[in-house]
Amino acid sequence: MTSSLANRSVASTSNDRRMAGRCLILGAALVMTAIGATLAYAAQTQVFDPQTHKWVDYDKKKARKYYAAHKEVPEAFRPQMVKFRTAEAPGTIIIDGNKHFLYLVQSGQQAMRYGIGVGREGFGWAGIVRVGRMAEWPTWTPPAEMVARDPNAAKYAAGMPGGPDNPLGARALYLYEGDQDTIYRIHGTPEPWTIGLDVSSGCIRMRNDDITDFAARINVGAKVIVLMQGAALYKGV
Amino acid sequence: MSAKQSSILAVALGFMAQSLSACVSTPPPAPEQMSRTQVETAPADLQLLCANAVAKASGVDSAKILPISSSKIDSKTYQVELDAGGKKTSCLVDTEGNVKSVEPI
Numbered sequence: 001m002t003s004s005l006a007n008r009s010v011a012s013t014s015n016d017r018r019m020a021g022r023c024l025i026l027g028a029a030l031v032m033t034a035i036g037a038t039l040a041y042a043a044q045t046q047v048f049d050p051q052t053h054k055w056v057d058y059d060k061k062k063a064r065k066y067y068a069a070h071k072e073v074p075e076a077f078r079p080q081m082v083k084f085r086t087a088e089a090p091g092t093i094i095i096d097g098n099k100h101f102l103y104l105v106q107s108g109q110q111a112m113r114y115g116i117g118v119g120r121e122g123f124g125w126a127g128i129v130r131v132g133r134m135a136e137w138p139t140w141t142p143p144a145e146m147v148a149r150d151p152n153a154a155k156y157a158a159g160m161p162g163g164p165d166n167p168l169g170a171r172a173l174y175l176y177e178g179d180q181d182t183i184y185r186i187h188g189t190p191e192p193w194t195i196g197l198d199v200s201s202g203c204i205r206m207r208n209d210d211i212t213d214f215a216a217r218i219n220v221g222a223k224v225i226v227l228m229q230g231a232a233l234y235k236g237v
Numbered sequence: 238m239s240a241k242q243s244s245i246l247a248v249a250l251g252f253m254a255q256s257l258s259a260c261v262s263t264p265p266p267a268p269e270q271m272s273r274t275q276v277e278t279a280p281a282d283l284q285l286l287c288a289n290a291v292a293k294a295s296g297v298d299s300a301k302i303l304p305i306s307s308s309k310i311d312s313k314t315y316q317v318e319l320d321a322g323g324k325k326t327s328c329l330v331d332t333e334g335n336v337k338s339v340e341p342i
Contacts, residue, residue: 045273045274046275047272048273055273084281085286096281098278099281225285227284227304
């Protein structure tokens with residue numbers, strides 16, 4: 001629908017907007033240099049079809065078709081408690097960008113796992129950051145570059161109010177590197193069928209019900225470890 | 238039973254076993270394992286167990302250690318490459334979560 005990378009809440013300052021613009025330009029340059037490396041790691045998602053007992057490629061077209069038929073994402077991408085052997089403290093958030101899972105570490109070597117959508121080729125990133133702040137049903141304001149080229153975005157130049165059609169969905173968690181906003185977010189989405197795919201400009205998206213549940217379980221300041229093989233960019237390390 | 242009868246019985250049993258095995262399909266994976274990627278990377282928890290082991294072995298602050306790539310090298314072992322404060326390190330970890338080795342690259 002839009003460039004998640006440039007999404008921000010109404011609470012953001014004009015400084016954030018300038019930073020988003022710079023990051024988009026930097027991102028474009030990184031895309032050109034990193035795309036070769038990323039392609040080498042391109043990992044096509046596959047899901048198990050219980051009817052045919054075969055693994056099938058899961059792309060945008062199939063994802064949309066699956067969602068239309070089942071009104072749900074495939075079972076693997078629905079929230080579930082899983083075994084997770086780790087020395088990380090409960091409350092730590094771990095993102096496996098390759099496998100499209102977000103883990104929230106629990107006690108007893110377990111984690112709550114959610115399905116996610118991540119950055120498309122060239123937009124993947126990895127690092128160790130933290131949740132700087134959170135917002136409910138945040139306003140989305142497209143950056144000037146998007147307003148200039150996209151008439152749909154131009155309608156919301158002054159900000160799109162929070163709601164079911166807003167690209168940020170029900171919640172946005174703003175990821176910080178130290179005290180600096182990385183411009184990356186974990187947020188909801190009005191396009192739930194994109195879970196399990198590489199679709200965004202670097203933000204991590206979750207179904208609105210999932211981000212609401214997840215946001216209620218975490219605290220501002222939570223450590224976030226982002227794993228992404230073939231990432232174009234590293235943050236916080 | 239004659240040798241001929243024995244061999245006929247053996248062949249018949251063989252055919253029966255083959256027919257039965259053809260009817261038994263591989264059980265589906267558990268719900269949490271019903272997705273995968275064509276290129277298999279190490280599970281996230283195993284990658285982070287390696288990061289923890291590298292921190293202990295190198296003395297580098299764990300906040301500066303990040304797994305950057307991984308691959309399956311046999312049915313029970315993954316190799317994880319990490320960036321430890323700018324130094325590349327390789328780690329072998331088994332599917333049970335036992336770190337087998339940590340070595341600079």
